[in-house]
Amino acid sequence: MTKHLIRVKDVVKNFDGLNALRSVSMDIEAGKIEAIIGPNGAGKTTFFNIICGLETADSGSIYFNDVDISKTSSDKIANLGISRTFQTSQFFEHLNVIENIMVGRYLKTSVSFFLAGLWLPKIYREEHRNMVKAFEKLEFLELYDKADRKLSQITFQERKLIEIGRCLAMEPKLLLLDEPFGGLNITEIKFLAEKLIQLKQQGMTILIIDHHFGTISNIADEIVVLNHGEIIAKGKAEKIRTNEAVIDAYLPS
Ligand SMILES: Nc1ncnc2c1ncn2[C@@H]1O[C@H](COP(=O)(O)OP(=O)(O)OP(=O)(O)O)[C@@H](O)[C@H]1O
Numbered sequence: 001m002t003k004h005l006i007r008v009k010d011v012v013k014n015f016d017g018l019n020a021l022r023s024v025s026m027d028i029e030a031g032k033i034e035a036i037i038g039p040n041g042a043g044k045t046t047f048f049n050i051i052c053g054l055e056t057a058d059s060g061s062i063y064f065n066d067v068d069i070s071k072t073s074s075d076k077i078a079n080l081g082i083s084r085t086f087q088t089s090q091f092f093e094h095l096n097v098i099e100n101i102m103v104g105r106y107l108k109t110s111v112s113f114f115l116a117g118l119w120l121p122k123i124y125r126e127e128h129r130n131m132v133k134a135f136e137k138l139e140f141l142e143l144y145d146k147a148d149r150k151l152s153q154i155t156f157q158e159r160k161l162i163e164i165g166r167c168l169a170m171e172p173k174l175l176l177l178d179e180p181f182g183g184l185n186i187t188e189i190k191f192l193a194e195k196l197i198q199l200k201q202q203g204m205t206i207l208i209i210d211h212h213f214g215t216i217s218n219i220a221d222e223i224v225v226l227n228h229g230e231i232i233a234k235g236k237a238e239k240i241r242t243n244e245a246v247i248d249a250y251l252p253s
């Protein structure tokens with residue numbers, strides 16, 4: 001039987017009369033890369049916000065690992081194993097690279113950033129483990145030698161990778177990436193796409209919003225097209241590329 005890590009059913013979200021999502025349903029199998037594409041304002045980020053608990057759906061249900069999370073707070077959802085990046089990267093500008101990754105660990109473990117300064121044995125042990133895990137993620141992203149850099153000393157691409165590293169530090173089961181390829185050049189896109197494939201090979205389930213159809217086609221198992229808050233097509237890249245409704249709404253013919 002197919003194991004769906006997340007099951008979204010009939011999710012509706014309105015903002016002051018604007019139908020951001022009109023009965024959106026989506027099931028994602030564990031270990032797959034699923035992509036959401038669609039024009040600006042289609043409701044893609046709103047969909048992410050609802051999954052991770054930053055917004056509450058007006059109606060509909062969301063099951064993660066068979067647990068109803070439609071009314072669960074965002075911090076609990078993060079602890080259950082859903083981690084996301086933002087369309088505009090969010091950082092702690094006064095912290096260096098490794099500390100920005102460790103923030104993800106602090107969200108996951110009982111050690112807060114402030115407690116970490118205390119030298120209590122339990123906290124010391126957990127802090128050590130947090131540090132090891134954070135460096136592991138940095139190494140995976142090939143940024144190990146940038147660990148003590150200030151954020152002002154790193155590139156735009158590195159910022160995007162660090163935000164993903166912070167998510168990975170939480171050891172999520174589901175990774176939500178909002179436009180991870182946005183603003184990257186071709187070499188950087190290839191590098192990140194390869195990393196996402198490696199994550200999938202390690203068993204991660206990934207949901208990506210992006211506008212780079214070529215890259216998405218190469219890495220996604222399935223593509224969902226949103227337009228005006230509705231799913232207008234769903235399937236493999238080849239099928240989506242030639243779908244007339246999708247071409248009309250979004251893709252150049
Ligand atoms: N908090 C909010 N309050 C009011 N309207 C909102 C809010 N969040 C989103 N919207 C509106 O809902 C619609 C969907 O927005 P959303 O950000 O989900 O689109 P998107 O598909 O992510 O677009 P983009 O590709 O530009 O990022 C838009 O019309 C947007 O203006």
Ligand SMILES: [Mg+2]
Pocket residue numbers: 044045046087
């Ligand atoms: Mg968006």
